[in-house]
Amino acid sequence: MHPFTYTRVDDVAAASAAVTTDVVARAVQTPDDVAFIAGGTTQLDLMRDGVWSPGSLVDISRLPLTDVQVHDGVLVVGATVTMAALARHAAVRDVAVLRDSLLLAASPQLREMATIGGNVLQRTRCRYFRDPTVTQCNKREPGSGCAAIEGTARTHAVLGVDAGCIAVHASDLAVALVALDARVRLSGPGGTRTLPVAELHVRADQDPSRDNVLAAGELITHLEVPLPEARSGYLKVRDRASYEFALTSAAVVARVEDGVLEHIAIGLGGVGSVPWRATRAEAVLRGQRASLALFEEAATAELADAFTVPGTDFKPELARRTLVRQLRDVTEVTA
Amino acid sequence: MSQLPLSVTVNGEPRSVEVDPRRSLLDLLRDTFGLTGTQKGCNQGACGACTVHLDGRRVLSCLTLAAQADGREVTTVEGIGTAGDLHPVQQAFLDCDAFQCGACTAGQVMSAVALLDEPDWETRDDVRELMSGNLCRCGAYPRIVDAVLAARESREA
Ligand SMILES: Cc1cc2nc3c(=O)[nH]c(=O)nc-3n(C[C@H](O)[C@H](O)[C@H](O)COP(=O)(O)OP(=O)(O)OC[C@H]3O[C@@H](n4cnc5c(N)ncnc54)[C@H](O)[C@@H]3O)c2cc1C
Ligand code: SF4
Ligand code: FES
Ligand code: FES
Numbered sequence: 001m002h003p004f005t006y007t008r009v010d011d012v013a014a015a016s017a018a019v020t021t022d023v024v025a026r027a028v029q030t031p032d033d034v035a036f037i038a039g040g041t042t043q044l045d046l047m048r049d050g051v052w053s054p055g056s057l058v059d060i061s062r063l064p065l066t067d068v069q070v071h072d073g074v075l076v077v078g079a080t081v082t083m084a085a086l087a088r089h090a091a092v093r094d095v096a097v098l099r100d101s102l103l104l105a106a107s108p109q110l111r112e113m114a115t116i117g118g119n120v121l122q123r124t125r126c127r128y129f130r131d132p133t134v135t136q137c138n139k140r141e142p143g144s145g146c147a148a149i150e151g152t153a154r155t156h157a158v159l160g161v162d163a164g165c166i167a168v169h170a171s172d173l174a175v176a177l178v179a180l181d182a183r184v185r186l187s188g189p190g191g192t193r194t195l196p197v198a199e200l201h202v203r204a205d206q207d208p209s210r211d212n213v214l215a216a217g218e219l220i221t222h223l224e225v226p227l228p229e230a231r232s233g234y235l236k237v238r239d240r241a242s243y244e245f246a247l248t249s250a251a252v253v254a255r256v257e258d259g260v261l262e263h264i265a266i267g268l269g270g271v272g273s274v275p276w277r278a279t280r281a282e283a284v285l286r287g288q289r290a291s292l293a294l295f296e297e298a299a300t301a302e303l304a305d306a307f308t309v310p311g312t313d314f315k316p317e318l319a320r321r322t323l324v325r326q327l328r329d330v331t332e333v334t335a
Numbered sequence: 336m337s338q339l340p341l342s343v344t345v346n347g348e349p350r351s352v353e354v355d356p357r358r359s360l361l362d363l364l365r366d367t368f369g370l371t372g373t374q375k376g377c378n379q380g381a382c383g384a385c386t387v388h389l390d391g392r393r394v395l396s397c398l399t400l401a402a403q404a405d406g407r408e409v410t411t412v413e414g415i416g417t418a419g420d421l422h423p424v425q426q427a428f429l430d431c432d433a434f435q436c437g438a439c440t441a442g443q444v445m446s447a448v449a450l451l452d453e454p455d456w457e458t459r460d461d462v463r464e465l466m467s468g469n470l471c472r473c474g475a476y477p478r479i480v481d482a483v484l485a486a487r488e489s490r491e492a
Contacts, residue, residue, distance in 0.1 A: 006339055006356040006402045041398050044359075045379055057356070059403060084392070088454065107468025108453075109383060109446065112392040113399065242467035 002031065002053035009058055012065070012187050016217045018058045024121065024214040025202075027129075027139045031055040036219060038080060038118040041110055046123060050132045051140070061115065065221055068092075075225040079117030083173070084108070086116055097232035097251045098225065101176035104236045107243045117220040120174045120184065120197065120275075121212060124167035125155060125245060138165045139208040153311030155245060157204065158319070160273040161307050165208035167273055169201060170245050174275035176234055179251040179267035182225040188218030197223075197275065204273035230255035230263050235326040237270075237318065246270035248319040250326040256333065261285050268302070271319045278302045281323065290333040292324075299323040343404045345370070346414025354401045361385045361396035363404070364411055372412040372441050376470075383469035386442040387411050393449035412441040415448055424448050424486045433482035435473035443469045447483045451490060459484070 009015045015036065023033040028051070035054040037043045038061045046052040065078030068089045075091055086092055087102040106114065128134040128147035136145035148156055148166050157168040177197040184200055186193050195213070202210045214220075232253040238244040249269030255262050264285045266278035284298035299320040306316040328334050338353035345368060352367060361378075364370045364387070376384030378397045385397040388410040416422035424447045427433070434440045446469050450456070456465055462480045471479065 001357045004356055005337065006400070008402075008405075037400070037403075040400060040403065041380055041395075044398050044400060048379065057400075059400075061403065107383065108450070108465055109386055109393050109395045109468045110380060110398075113394050242464055243470075 001047055001050075002055075004047075004054055005056045007056070007058055008062060009060060010062060010064070012063060012219065012221055015058060015060050015063060015219055016188050018056075019217045019219075022214075022216045023054070024218065025210050025212050027123070027209050027211050028052065029054040034058055036060050038115040039082065039113040041106075041114050042118060042122045046130070049130050051130055060117075060219065065117075070227070073227050075223075075227055077116055077223040077225070079220045079222060080115045083111040083114045083116060083119060087111065091227065095180075095225075095227060095232060097176045097179060097234045097253060098173075100234040100236075101172040101251060104234065104242075105172040116173065116223055119171055120177065120200065120223075121214075121220070122169075122171055123211060125170050126167045127152065129167060139167060139204075142209050148311070149309050151311070153309050154239075155247065155270070156309070156312050157271055157273045158303075158306040158308050158312050158315045159268070159271050159276050160203040160205055162205040163307075165204040165273070166307070166309065166312070167204050167208065168270060169272060169274050170270075171275060172234070172236060172246060172249060172269055174201075175249055175267040175269035176251040177223070177225065177267075178275045178277045179232075179253050179265045180225050180228060181265065182223060184220045185222040185224065186214065186218045187221045188215055190215065192221075194224070198277050201274035228253050228255075228263075231330050233326055233330045235322055235329070237322050248315065248322040250319075250323045252323075252326045252330045254327070254330050256290050256331050259289050259333075261288055261290050261331070266302075266323065268319060268323065271303075271306075271315060278323070280304075285327075290331050292328065292333070292335055295324045295327040295333075296320075298327070339402055341401060341405050343401075343406070344408045346410055356400070356402055358401040359397055360387070360389075360399040360401050360404050360409070363401035364396060364409070367401075370411050370413050373445075374438060374441055376438070376442075381470075382439070382442075383446060384439055384442040386445040386469065388445060388449060391449070391452075393446050410445075412445055415444070422448060423489045424451070424482070427482040427486040427489065428479075431478045431482040431485055433478040434471075434475055439469060439471045439473075439475075443471070443479055447479075447486060450483065451487060 251267035281298035281302040376382035
């Protein structure tokens with residue numbers, strides 16, 4: 001591992017002041033960078049693999065951002081709350097999509113370490129990105145090509161991608177968050193701002209060398225999740241039963257009144273270069289009479305323009321079926 | 336690279352050392368403190384062999400910087416029982432024959448000890464899911480589940 005200095009900060013302003021580059025947004029970290037470390041389960045992993053080599057680490061895991069509260073129907077979560085602590089919180093246990101996106105992710109030990117700020121900012125698991133001996137990676141080295149196109153791409157994305165980069169955003173939580181219209185509160189040298197989670201990440205077909213839109217010195221301080229007056233659920237399909245990333249997943253938040261879909265919001269995981277909000281499927285469903293045929297039509301519409309390579313050929317169909325099944329389970333409409 | 340001063344309580348004993356900022360908690364325990372009960376499997380968060388408790392919560396010591404344990408309490412497998420006075424989970428692993436080569440066992444035991452204090456589990460399936468962060472190459476899984484359930488019973492008895 002490249003040498004680095006380590007400091008710990010105990011207030012947000014000091015954390016923000018320590019970071020003077022756009023390191024959080026960039027796909028790579030170099031010796032000129034001062035980078036944040038929270039739970040470290042992405043940060044330290046990528047440093048040990050030699051993908052990242054920041055010159056300094058600022059530990060933000062002990063910032064006083066550990067509260068979980070409900071204000072006027074909005075769940076407000078400090079950025080350093082762990083995945084495990086959030087999943088255990090009384091207000092989260094009743095929101096199936098949020099609870100299950102946490103409990104079906106990683107392992108119990110990783111969930112005790114990983115913070116929710118770090119979770120939404122985690123980096124792609126693309127094995128070629130994570131292996132610095134691979135020379136073709138437009139995310140690490142713009143213009144070098146993409147080794148995944150002709151390589152093993154089973155876990156790669158089919159939406160929000162093109163032949164330049166097919167990296168998936170692997171967070172389960174973030175998929176639930178986009179379906180819940182959640183927001184992040186950011187704090188930086190220029191003050192504070194609030195951003196929908198759906199606008200936090202950068203699509204690979206827009207710019208693979210950037211992962212998110214955070215400015216220099218900006219950090220996530222809180223997550224705001226409007227608690228839904230609807231039923232919800234998270235379905236994760238993967239190669240083994242536990243401790244595995246999604247091949248596909250679907251987060252569905254729905255309210256059916258007199259047979260009509262009065263509220264519908266959908267996030268898809270394992271398929272997008274960003275946590276994918278399925279706006280096309282929602283447009284088919286919203287305000288319509290719920291039926292299995294309509295669910296099929298909506299899911300087909302969402303996957304219509306999927307970009308596949310040989311390794312991801314199976315994904316649009318698997319994603320379509322995952323979404324249809326989850327729409328059935330959440331609405332309990334089966335015909 | 337400059338060394339970092341660090342104070343940490345390990346198995347109840349306060350310790351102060353200087354470490355390279357790159358040192359993981361796992362290497363601190365094994366190489367600096369000679370506590371080799373905690374195992375290094377994958378060194379990348381994928382197997383659970385390095386599981387220890389940090390302030391009572393189970394974590395992976397391979398993905399934790401030693402520096403991040405500063406001021407905290409670490410418990411390793413050496414700290415939960417002795418040869419003459421085993422922890423109920425250790426006794427249950429023996430009674431249920433819950434290991435073969437033993438490479439994963441320290442991590443399994445530390446995970447199970449923490450699990451006993453966690454809420455919301457009941458069935459064998461729950462135990463499988465909540466022990467899924469600890470891989471066992473020998474496939475001792477059914478007996479590991481037996482051991483966790485036996486430990487819970489012995490504690491409730
Ligand atoms: C074996 C393994 C399996 C996994 N399986 C899953 C899974 O199934 N599902 C899933 O969703 N995830 C999974 N993960 C990913 C894991 O959830 C993330 O690594 C974790 O959530 C990141 O949180 P952290 O606190 O450890 O972040 P860190 O690693 O500390 O930080 C991640 C990045 O975000 C930056 N950062 C952190 N916090 C902030 C903040 N508040 N503001 C600004 N920048 C910040 C850091 O600088 C760093 O670049 C897995 C990880 C491993 C190692
Ligand atoms: S998919 Fe993206 S991250 Fe992976 S090798 Fe291709 S360019 Fe790099
Ligand atoms: S050695 Fe830490 S998880 Fe494998
Ligand atoms: S007993 Fe051999 S790895 Fe588990």
